[in-house]
Amino acid sequence: MGEVGLTWADSHDAAEIGYVFNPAYGGRGLATEAVSGVISAALGAWGFAQVSARTDVDNRTSRLLCERVGMTLTAHSLSTDGRNVEEVTYTTSDVR
Ligand SMILES: CC(C)(COP(=O)(O)OP(=O)(O)OC[C@H]1O[C@@H](n2cnc3c(N)ncnc32)[C@H](O)[C@@H]1OP(=O)(O)O)[C@@H](O)C(=O)NCCC(=O)NCCS
Numbered sequence: 001m002g003e004v005g006l007t008w009a010d011s012h013d014a015a016e017i018g019y020v021f022n023p024a025y026g027g028r029g030l031a032t033e034a035v036s037g038v039i040s041a042a043l044g045a046w047g048f049a050q051v052s053a054r055t056d057v058d059n060r061t062s063r064l065l066c067e068r069v070g071m072t073l074t075a076h077s078l079s080t081d082g083r084n085v086e087e088v089t090y091t092t093s094d095v096r
Contacts, residue, residue, distance in 0.1 A: 001025040004038045006051075013049040015042050019065070026061075036069045043095045050093045057086040066090035 002021030009016040017038060021031045042048045053071060055062040056079070071090035079085050
């Protein structure tokens with residue numbers, strides 16, 4: 001149905017989360033539940049102090065997902081992957 005991945009970010013106690021779900025299973029809260037669960041584990045059992053997510057500024061469903069799981073908009077930046085599009089970063093350090 002989908003995947004949620006966690007990678008180390010800039011420092012040893014910061015993680016970046018990424019996710020992609022099959023649209024056939026969208027709109028039911030499955031991505032919300034999966035992302036929320038991985039954030040809880042990352043900030044709890046796995047010992048990270050902070051989890052962030054980066055997404056294109058016009059990726060509405062992804063931005064809504066970040067907000068739904070309680071992340072806060074913390075930065076605007078230009079993508080570093082050569083596409084030259086604006087990205088936003090959402091961050092959380094709270095276990096919900
Ligand atoms: C980002 C992505 C995972 C979001 O998928 P999604 O289907 O919106 O997420 P969910 O399955 O959590 O569904 C949320 C919707 O279900 C609704 N919903 C229904 N039951 C729900 C429940 N029990 N809990 C939460 N939401 C529920 C929500 O209200 C929301 O609908 P709305 O947007 O109309 O308000 C998906 O669009 C995707 O894979 N995009 C491509 C990959 C991508 O862009 N990744 C991010 C780049 S890093």
